[in-house]
Amino acid sequence: MQVILPDEQVHEIQLLLSNLIKQEIEQILNNSNIESPFLNKKQACQYLGIANNTLDNWIDKGLPKIKIGKTIRFNKFEVNRWLESQ
Incomplete structure (x- = not known):
């Protein structure tokens, strides 16, 4: 039809x-x-265009994070600065 x-x-x-x-x-x-200047893990992955496992690896390598209890946040300014230093 x-x-x-x-x-x-x-x-x-x-x-x-x-x-x-x-x-x-x-x-x-x-x-x-x-x-927002602060991102949770999911938002950080989206912002960086990476998978969660990659984010975890970067955290182990020194990616700056803010931990409050069990909550993790990432400051975009600090993340960008860390990336530029790598």
């Missing part, structure tokens, strides 16, 4: 889809909290 729509409706559908995609991307970016 084929549906033929007028150009105006096709354009409306394209705009709706575009807006939905834009909203979804904005929501993902807002939820990732990547703008």
